[in-house]
Amino acid sequence: MRTFSTPGDVYNAVPPRVVFGAGTSERIAEEVDRLGARRALVVSTPGRSGMAERIVAQLGDRCIGLLPEAVSQVPIELARRGQARAKEMGADCLVSVGGGASIGLGKAIALELAVPVIAVPTTYSGSEMTGFCGITIDGVKRMHKSLRMLASTVVYDPALSASLPLDVSAASAMNALAHCVDVVYVPTASPVIVQAAVEGARVIMDALPRVARKPDDLEARGDLLYGGYLAGAALTGGFALQHGVAHVLGGTYGVPHGLSHALVLPHVAAYNARFAPEALGRIAEAMGVAEVGGAIFDVMKTAGLPTRLADVGFSESAIGEAARITVETDDGSNPGPVTEEAVRGILDAAFHGRRPG
Incomplete structure (x- = not known):
């Protein structure tokens, strides 16, 4: 007879809202409004800052700024700087734009501040769907798990990945x-x-x-x-x-x-x-x-x-x-x-x- 159990909490938990389709990234302001947020901080890598700046412009006065500092493997030092910056700016929402580095930094900030995250992935790795984040501490990447890091909304726009080499x-x-x-x-x-x-x-x-x-x-x-x-x-x-x-x-x-x-x-x-x-x-x-x-x-x-x-x-x-x-x-x-x-x-x-x- 079939039997199974699941551990609950962060395991098997997925974001409550997913928006998928070409052009969906043009409606991120609606998703910020949907969350009741007014002070969104956009997070990206330096290489995706141009794309992120377009989203900043789209958000208008809903956005308090851009943090284009994400790098791969989420070094703990960067995570702490991002947490401090978001707290100082009074962010009530994060919009993470890019691949796993951007998604990861957004998660690391949310882990500390418990603010909602809108993830806008431009690659295929899938990190935006989880409450897991690998943070590198003293040269070793260690997995962190928390529902605080689970995105409130994920926006998938295939057009954003079209230019990916x-x-x-x-x-x-x-x-x-x-x-x-x-x-x-x-x-x-x-x-x-x-x-x-x-x-x-x-x-x-x-x-x-x-x-x-x-x-x-x-x-x-x-x-x-x-x-x-x-x-x-x-x-x-x-x-x-x-x-x-x-x-x-x-x-x-x-x-x-x-x-x-x-x-x-x-x-x-x-x-x-x-x-x-x-x-x-x-x-x-x-x-x-x-x-x-x-x-x-x-x-x-x-x-x-x-x-x-x-x-x-x-x-x-x-x-x-x-x-x-x-x-x-x-x-x-x-x-x-x-x-x-x-x-x-x-x-x-x-x-x-x-x-x-």
Whole structure:
């Protein structure tokens, strides 16, 4: 007989309002009004400041300013500066515009100030759907969880991702795919979340090659963004070894966030297939492939992504230390044993770019 339970609180919780479609970013002022806010602070990276400034102009006197300082991996020092700045300015709402760096900084500010967040993602990683945020403290990325960080509204406009370079798009899509793969076997995921993961994997594997062939195809971009939305919903179920390794690569060794996920995903999927064959079999069936790890590796090549950690500045001599940190920060949710030997094997395969299977 079927039995299950979910942990409640931040796990499996998704934002109460999602607005999806081309042109929706032109109506952010309506979403600020909907929340009853009057002093919105817009958050972005320096690279997305032009887009953020257009939203500032759209908000008019509803906006108190722009904080274009977000960087990847959310350093704790930046989080504290952002919290202090928002408090000094009297922000009663945050509008986070951009990829995971902007979304993450908005979350880190909300964690302290408990103000509502409107997330406007321009990439596919799905962080906007969760109450999780990785904050880097003393060189180690540590996961924080709180309903305070869960967005009140998410606005998905495919047009905002249309100009995203192909390599960045592909890495972000692989990050989203990692959420789908890594959640199907964790004990904290609900059956609904697993369904989102399976469908998200199917959509991403279909849309990414289309975007790679024609990066300005707005319909393909919209499908990939929809896959990112599903992957973000899936991420609320929790995560396991794949995210643990990727967070170490990004937070401690500076591997770009999307690539840190992409480069280890095929190898973690292959490792866990031995311990969770039924769960990963559902992903394989949805993708229309025989084996998940090898299929993901092939799609990475099709999209023009690097397939070796050696190609992104990671040193082979760091494998042992990275494995140790991964094991030390593991939370026990992975189906296969998380040992230094196992993680070293995964990192060694990723470093040399060996195709799983």
